[in-house]
Each structure stands twice: as C-alpha cells, then as structure tokens.
Ligand code: AMP
C-alpha cells in the first residue's frame with residue numbers, strides 16, 4: 349500500500365482542484381491520501397467523492413496554521429469531521445483573517461515600491477479558493493513582473509521574517525490542537541522545526557498532540573531516524589506525506605509515499 353498523508357489543493361494554495369488531486373493520485377497508484385489544505389476543509393467533500401469513484405481512500409484532513417513567538421507552526425488534523433463546529437469556526441475566521449493579512453502584506457509591499465492588486469491575488473487563487481495564502485500573493489507578484497519566480501518573491505519580500513511578511517496569527521498551537529480534537533480528529537505536528545521540537549513537544553503533547561510528521565521528501569535518513577526516535581520515545585504516532593502543492597515543482601504526486609507499516613498506528617487511531 350502506498351500512502352501520502354499531506355496534500356494541498358486549490359481550496360488553499362495548491363494548484364489543482366481537489367478532484368484532480370485525487371485523479372492524479374490514482375494515476376500515480378497511491379491507495380490512501382489525506383487532503384490537508386491550510387485552515388480549510390472546503391476541498392474535502394469533492395476529494396472524497398472523487399476518491400469513491402477512483403478507489404483512492406481520502407482521509408479528511410486540515411493543516412491548521414498557528415503562531416508561537418512569531419514562528420509559524422502547522423498542525424495537521426487527520427480524520428476531522430468537516431462539519432464539526434470547531435472546524436467551521438476556525439475556517440470562517442481563518443478565511444477572513446487570511447484575506448486581511450494579504451491586504452496588509454500588499455500595503456507593506458506598496459510601501460517598498462512593489463505594486464500588486466488584491467484582484468490579481470484573487471485571480472491567482474482561482475474560483476475554488478477558500479483560504480488565501482502567501483503563494484497566491486507570490487504568483488501575483490511574478491505575474492506583475494516584480495519577481496521572476498515564486499521562491500524569489502519569498503526570499504526577497506514575503507518569506508518568514510522578510511520585510512513584507514505578516515504572520516497568520518490564527519492562534520497558539522494549543523488552540524490548533526484543541527480545534528482538531530473538538531472535531532474528533534488526530535492532531536499531528538507537521539514538519540516540526542529542528543530548533544523547536546525538543547523545547548515545545550512536551551507541552552504540545554500535554555495539550556493533546558498525538559503525533560509528528562516524520563517521513564517527508566528530501567529529508568536525510570539521519571533526520572528521519574531522529575524524528576522517528578523522538579516519536580517512539582514520546583509514544584507518539586508517526587505520519588508521512590509529501591506536502592505536494594501542484595505539478596511541475598520537481599516532485600510529482602506519487603514520487604514520494606509511505607508504506608502502511610510506517611503509519612499503521614495513525615491509521616488505526618482513525619479507525620482504518
Ligand atoms: P501561508 O500559510 O500563507 O503563510 O503560506 C505558507 C505556504 O507558503 C507554505 O505552505 C508553502 O506552500 C509556501 N512557502 C512558504 N515558504 C516558502 C518559500 N520560501 N518559498 C516558496 N514557498 C514557500
């Protein structure tokens with residue numbers, strides 16, 4: 349069995365719509381995927397419907413953005429009920445605040461002589477958009493000729509701690525974990541930063557964190573072993589996924605996958 353438990357769609361900052369994500373997953377012979385858009389489950393129903401047609405199991409998921417001491421930390425919520433009040437409330441607020449945040453980043457860019465219109469950002473985000481994100485702004489900057497590609501826009505202006513960066517500020521990681529728990533989900537720390545994991549993990553586990561993302565593409569084997577060891581000694585679940593956002597970025601859907609053995613306990617926790 350091949351699984352990829354971290355995918356994005358046009359509901360947030362991915363480049364293909366949810367049904368197309370699933371079609372590509374089926375084509376790439378993935379058996380189980382999790383659609384984990386940033387702060388929204390707007391794509392989950394479409395993805396699950398496509399999954400039933402194509403015999404791909406689609407785990408309903410979300411990647412909750414949280415901020416602690418100015419750092420962006422992401423918490424994956426697997427097996428969440430998309431209709432749960434905690435998710436609806438989080439999503440409604442996140443969509444609204446992410447919109448305002450892009451407006452603020454546009455204002456900061458403008459102060460540095462970089463003119464981008466909000467409409468151009470909406471156009472890049474496309475009609476299925478739910479939660480806006482920095483990649484939409486980056487693409488609008490590229491389209492307007494301010495940067496030659498998305499990484500350049502991040503590296504010069506909108507990347508973490510750069511001059512036009514505004515944090516998402518949607519809540520503390522403990523709030524994110526609670527949102528997921530209240531929706532019946534399993535909270536897993538996505539791509540835990542090396543310098544924060546040891547200091548923060550015990551507190552997050554006390555707050556209900558159930559696992560950490562261990563298997564990711566382009567990760568050195570010793571790093572995977574380190575994270576796997578941390579998960580084991582803390583009695584945490586292990587997850588793995590590509591964080592795929594769209595084709596043509598050097599890693600196609602299906603290039604990375606984990607086997608059922610690696611994430612079996614997580615699947616069991618979700619009743620699979
Ligand atoms: P946001 O949630 O709006 O802060 O956007 C975060 C997303 O931006 C991440 O999930 C990535 O898709 C993308 N991203 C973050 N940093 C970079 C970077 N340095 N270069 C390209 N994309 C990035």
Ligand code: ZN
Nearest residue numbers: 356361386593
């Ligand atoms: Zn993203």
Ligand code: FE
Nearest residue numbers: 411422538539
């Ligand atoms: Fe993330």
Ligand code: FE
Nearest residue numbers: 354356411591
């Ligand atoms: Fe992600």
